[in-house]
Amino acid sequence: MNRGDKPTKSGFGEGLLEAGKQFPGVFCIAADITTSVGCNFFADAFPDRLISLGIAEQNCVGVAAGLALEGKIPVFATYAVFAALRAADQIRVSVCYNNLHVVIGGAHAGVSVGPDGATHQALEDIGIMRVLPNMTVLSPCDATQARLAVLAAVGQCRGPVYIRYGREAMPDFTFSKAGFSIGRADMLREGSNLTIIATGHMVWEALLAADLLEAEGISARVLNMHTIKPIDREAIIRAARETGAIVTAEEHQVNCGLGSAVAEVVVTHLPVPMAFVGMPDRFGESGAPRQLMEKYGLTAAEIAEAGRRIVKVAR
């Protein structure tokens, strides 16, 4: 149930503040957009642990690696497009090859960024991050879970972690007490005819889609795949075995994202019909967030339609 709309960015910021209180080794690296990516709470509380490095993402990642080598826990948050693309080589070599505990926050993920347009809408970051050895990739579904994701990334991980989050206020519907278990999908709804595996903002849409399908007598299981890597193989194989069809939903290119990660498991272990809801290999554009989600088919209606199709194939 939606307790009110809230950006995952706020959850990230709250989580970072809490992590800063719990762990004196947490440092936040700022690339000029401290408030915009949710790091302002931390910056206000711990000015001595905020390192301002300006608009220089490649350097930010390298500095984070240096801090991690010295036992600190650096958190570097910037727009996901810049984190995942501008600084990709630094993340690959300085962070992942050295296997360092660096937390990278990818803000403004997805077309729901809205009016800023294609340059600022990260739709490729999951693909880039999940292909890097040693990297853990988290994609929380709402503000509450984003907060828990930061605490898990700081407190539980020992290697590099990427956390993807968005800007637009979206339904906040999960509960803190549910916890955040890296690598274990949350089953939000039981179902028997198909499974919708969703991540990020699309999890809420998946729940709405399951309602639409239920009204037509189709029973949809909904998995919140908040960890893209390491992916929950067991939950995916179980979904394939018990429901016989899978729809994935993500605010990301259909190429190389969650859908691809799920398909890798499905075709290896138990092939079943699949459908992919996501950005169809193209750039976004300016517009109101909801308008854009609708234009590119990132909605409950589209997921439900994919569900109907796939259930027919499975039968």
Next chain:
Amino acid sequence: MQQERTADPVKLQQIAHAIRRSVITSLMEAGSGHLGGSLGLTDVFTTLYFSVLNHAPGFPRWPGRDRLVLSVGHVAPVLYATLAHAGYFSVDELNTLRKQGSRMQGHPGRDHGLPGLELSAGSLGQGLSVAVGMAIAAKSDMKDHRVFCVLGDGELQEGSVWEAAMAAAHHKLDNIIAVVDRNGLQIDGKTEDVMKLEPLGDKWAAFGWRVLHCDGNDIPQLLDAFDRAAKVRVKPTVIIARTMMGKGVRSIENNHLWHGKAPSAEQAKVFLEELENN
């Protein structure tokens, strides 16, 4: 526990000579790798590891050690040879360079377990940023060890180096000492033909660094430069060390074609003789 240090140039020259022999031999055994730059930097590495750095080969992770970040990863052979001669591991192991299962990867890789290696590196332009992070951590913890970073001159064409240079000066990291291997050559030829770097000292100075120049193949000059760098406060220091690619082996000195080559067994024999007669 700590490495015994010497400021005796004659002794240091003898060590450098032995390291050069190891560089040539290990590259010959490997069959590939970067000879020119490794020989050019041998005096810098010898001076650092046997005179300047505070470190403990028997205790590589000693928290009080000075850090050395090798940004220009392809000269790994001279780092490996120096670490071996300093006692981090046996000199015999140098013959595994670049071979499968070796702790000495073609470019430094920490996860292969070689003691004394601070950073996996090889993609140019990244090391100085890491050094900045290490230096900020040291300042934050009020530790007084220093962070040295060795960069190639061609590497300075990477924009990220200048992002790091800006950050080091902005954060007043006087615990950083960068050394630029100014041999003037890169794979395609002279740096000034490929992409002009001069006036290089002015560039660093404009970015807020204290700039020192020296002959990077002259050990007394290197000792003096590191001495002067130690006294700099509030600013990071860069030593622009003019070196000669292939230094010590007359027939390949200053020849950019030896940037990324290893000698055959026959060539190695000739090079070692040239080294003796140098």
